[in-house]
Structure formats: structure tokens, C-alpha cells
Amino acid sequence: MTEEDRWLAAKGGDPDAFGFIFDLHRHRVYRHALHHVASGGDAEDAVAVAFLTLWSKRRSVRLVEGSVLPWLLATTTHAARNLNRSRRRYESLLNRLPRETVSSEDPAEIALAHLDATGRHAELARAIRSLSDADAMLIALIAIEGFSTEQTGAALGISSGAARTRLHRLRRKLAQSLTQGTETVSS
Amino acid sequence: MNTKLPDSFSDALRAELVEVVRNSRKRRWSRKWTISAVVAIVTVSAAGTATAISNLLPGAPVIEELSATSTYSFAGSQTIELGTPPDGASGLSLSFTCHSPGRYQVSDSFSVECSDGEPNSVSFNTVDLPPDSTLQVTAPPTAEWDLAVAFINSTTTPWATNASGQTYGVSNEHGSPDLIAVIADDGNGGYVSASDLADANGETAAESFASPEDALRWQESVRGTSVSMPVYLYDGLTQIGTFTIHR
Numbered sequence: 273m274t275e276e277d278r279w280l281a282a283k284g285g286d287p288d289a290f291g292f293i294f295d296l297h298r299h300r301v302y303r304h305a306l307h308h309v310a311s312g313g314d315a316e317d318a319v320a321v322a323f324l325t326l327w328s329k330r331r332s333v334r335l336v337e338g339s340v341l342p343w344l345l346a347t348t349t350h351a352a353r354n355l356n357r358s359r360r361r362y363e364s365l366l367n368r369l370p371r372e373t374v375s376s377e378d379p380a381e382i383a384l385a386h387l388d389a390t391g392r393h394a395e396l397a398r399a400i401r402s403l404s405d406a407d408a409m410l411i412a413l414i415a416i417e418g419f420s421t422e423q424t425g426a427a428l429g430i431s432s433g434a435a436r437t438r439l440h441r442l443r444r445k446l447a448q449s450l451t452q453g454t455e456t457v458s459s
Numbered sequence: 460m461n462t463k464l465p466d467s468f469s470d471a472l473r474a475e476l477v478e479v480v481r482n483s484r485k486r487r488w489s490r491k492w493t494i495s496a497v498v499a500i501v502t503v504s505a506a507g508t509a510t511a512i513s514n515l516l517p518g519a520p521v522i523e524e525l526s527a528t529s530t531y532s533f534a535g536s537q538t539i540e541l542g543t544p545p546d547g548a549s550g551l552s553l554s555f556t557c558h559s560p561g562r563y564q565v566s567d568s569f570s571v572e573c574s575d576g577e578p579n580s581v582s583f584n585t586v587d588l589p590p591d592s593t594l595q596v597t598a599p600p601t602a603e604w605d606l607a608v609a610f611i612n613s614t615t616t617p618w619a620t621n622a623s624g625q626t627y628g629v630s631n632e633h634g635s636p637d638l639i640a641v642i643a644d645d646g647n648g649g650y651v652s653a654s655d656l657a658d659a660n661g662e663t664a665a666e667s668f669a670s671p672e673d674a675l676r677w678q679e680s681v682r683g684t685s686v687s688m689p690v691y692l693y694d695g696l697t698q699i700g701t702f703t704i705h706r
Contacts, residue, residue: 302464331653335624
């Protein structure tokens with residue numbers, strides 16, 4: 273069964289199929305959230321909100337080459353940047369989730385990963401914070417996750433021409449605030 | 460570096476998500492502005508042109524007439540015997556016109572109001588076969604009306620899929636596609652996202668209702684407000700207008 277088959281089943285209300293989609297993408301979503309937030313705990317919240325949004329907006333999720341991942345990562349960017357609002361909406365569910373500081377992952381490892389995630393793109397991450405949600409999602413998918421403009425356009429629901437135009441405009445804007453980081457934006 | 464979501468958090472979140480999905484099948488509150496109501500607006504019209512448009516959309520029924528149309532004209536209440544349905548009949552096509560002021564009721568299916576002597580017409584592509592093959596029209600004593608009926612067989616066409624993998628068409632007995640056909644505010648045909656519509660008409664809110672009181676509270680909180688959503692071409696990307704719901 274392909275991811276697309278599982279997603280169609282999940283959309284139709286199959287709980288195990290939705291669990292499969294969660295298993296498939298959770299770690300990548302978490303790593304993506306680490307780029308946009310200040311702590312591992314915030315990244316965990318963003319993961320929860322991203323998958324809850326995947327369910328509540330399931331009818332308008334756009335598949336890219338048979339996968340929900342690009343749409344899900346764009347949603348993760350949005351969730352991470354709007355945590356205060358999302359936390360109010362999903363308050364009772366988020367409060368039920370365990371936040372152990374002692375886990376199989378060494379907290380120092382998580383902190384290092386956060387540093388690494390933002391370190392590799394430190395200047396870019398800083399510049400992204402000042403962008404609108406729509407621009408931040410576009411840049412995050414292309415410069416951080418490495419999707420093409422075609423794939424990014426498909427995920428965001430814009431034409432690839434519009435994606436290229438916005439990318440070009442954003443490169444100029446970001447080049448003003450980046451010093452050596454431009455190699456992560458170009459290509 | 461290959462950082463992973465911590466196990467304990469991941470396991471707990473997964474269990475919560477699976478429970479949310481499992482519970483979605485149990486919720487039945489607040490269906491005030493169901494999608495079928497939206498589609499009915501498309502099909503009810505003067506001269507039947509909107510009916511014809513609906514028949515060309517994916518998910519719409521293909522109607523095969525199995526009998527000639529019989530027209531009944533009466534004044535006041537009347538019981539109409541339709542006779543034995545032909546083999547393969549799954550329902551009736553029905554068109555009701557009132558000519559005199561008043562309120563008319565047709566079996567348990569629908570009612571129509573006529574005012575000031577202006578004729579008013581309601582058409583249905585397909586209604587279920589009445590249990591005893593009889594229709595009961597209740598009308599004011601001298602109120603004049605016509606009923607045109609034919610036996611039909613209805614087959615539902617499948618929804619189509621666009622390049623982004625979204626289904627599109629009209630809502631039907633199988634539910635709703637991802638992009639639902641509507642008439643936009645400017646009168647052009649197009650599609651709204653099912654989730655936009657669900658947010659506006661209370662279906663999304665209904666997923667967090669724990670009781671009918673929650674549903675009533677939500678309805679009261681939105682009464683009098685309007686929500687506009689984008690209308691797209693079947694590609695789900697090109698916006699061509701807006702669709703406004705008044706609550």
C-alpha cells in the first residue's frame with residue numbers, strides 16, 4: 273500500500289491508517305519544527321498541532337507526488353509560528369501529553385539538535401522570523417527542506433510560476449539581511 | 460544529526476490522534492446547513508437549467524426515466540396513487556407547482572409556499588419511492604397545484620480527481636468530495652474546499668461538541684454573521700470568486 277492509499281483511508285476515518293501517516297512523518301515534522309521554535313517542548317507542541325491540523329483540514333490537504341509531507345511541513349511552519357493561538361485551541365489535549373525531561377533522548381542531544389538545526393541555517397532562521405507566514409512556509413520548504421519550486425507550489429496551492437516569482441523576491445529581501453548564508457537560499 | 464521525537468511524547472500523541480479519528484464517526488450534531496442543502500439550491504430553479512448543470516458534475520446522479528411523466532392537477536388536498544413501479548425503479552423524478560397562495564405539503568418529503576398568486580415550482584431529480592406507491596398532497600381547500608411524476612433509475616457517477624489528488628464534484632449519498640460544486644456569489648459555477656465549508660457551517664466545530672447544548676451554543680454564537688470563502692476552478696488552485704454563507 274502506498275502512502276497515498278493510506279492517506280485516502282485515513283481521510284475516510286480509518287484510525288490505523290492515520291496512525292501510519294503519523295509514524296511515517298513524525299520525526300521529520302519534529303526536526304522541521306525545531307527550526308522555528310526556541311525549545312524542544314515548543315517543537316513537541318508544534319508537532320501535535322501540525323497532525324491535529326492534518327486531520328481537521330483533511331479534505332483540503334494537497335498531495336505532492338503522492339505524499340502529504342510537503343503540505344504537513346508547511347503546516348508545521350505555520351503551527352510553530354502561531355503556537356499561542358494553537359495552544360488555546362487544543363489546550364486540553366496538549367495538557368494530557370507527557371513532557372518528560374528524562375527520556376530515551378538525552379536532553380543535551382535535543383538541545384544540540386536544536387542548535388544544529390538552527391546553526392546550519394542560523395542566519396536564515398533569524399531572517400525567516402521577520403517574514404509573513406506565507407513567505408516563511410515557502411522559504412522553509414525550499415531552503416530548509418530542499419523541495420523544488422514545483423513541489424513547494426503544489427504543497428502551498430499556488431502555481432509553480434507564482435512560487436518562483438515569490439522566491440526571487442524573497443531572495444532579494446533576505447540577501448539584505450544575510451551575510452554569508454546566501455548559498456542556502458540559491459540553487 | 461538525526462533527532463527523533465521523544466518516545467513517550469510520541470506514543471501519547473499517537474494514541475490521542477487515533478482516538479480523535481475514531482471518535483469522528485460518532486458525532487452527529489449540528490447539521491443545519493448540510494452540503495445536500497447547498498446542492499438542492501443548485502437543482503431547484505425556474506426552467507430547470509440549474510438541474511441540467513448539476514447533472515453534468517461528477518458525483519451527480521445519472522437519471523434514466525423508466526416511465527412517461529404523469530401530470531396530476533388538483534385543487535385542495537389529494538391522495539395520488541402512482542401504481543406499481545416498473546422493474547429497476549430506484550425512485551421518482553418529481554416537479555410540483557403551486558398556483559394559489561398558501562402552504563402545500565407533499566407526503567413527508569417537502570413543503571412549498573406560494574404567495575400573491577405567483578406560481579412557485581420545486582423539482583427533484585430523484586426522491587425515494589414512497590412506501591405504498593402513494594403521494595399525499597395537503598393544500599388549502601381551493602388552492603390549485605400540478606404534480607408531474609415519473610419513475611426513474613438513478614446511478615451515482617463517481618467524483619473526479621484533479622492534478623493535486625483532490626476529488627471534486629457534488630455531494631451525494633457517499634458524502635462530500637474535497638472540492639464541492641457551488642454557485643458563487645456572482646452566479647458562476649465553481650468549487651469550494653470542503654474544509655472551508657465545514658468550518659463555516661458548523662461541521663468542524665461539531666467535532667469538539669460533547670452534547671447537544673454545545674451545538675446550540677455554537678449556533679447562537681454565530682447567528683447573524685456571514686462567512687465568505689474562495690471559489691476555485693476544479694484544479695483547487697485558481698480562484699474565480701467567493702461563496703458567502705449567512706448564519
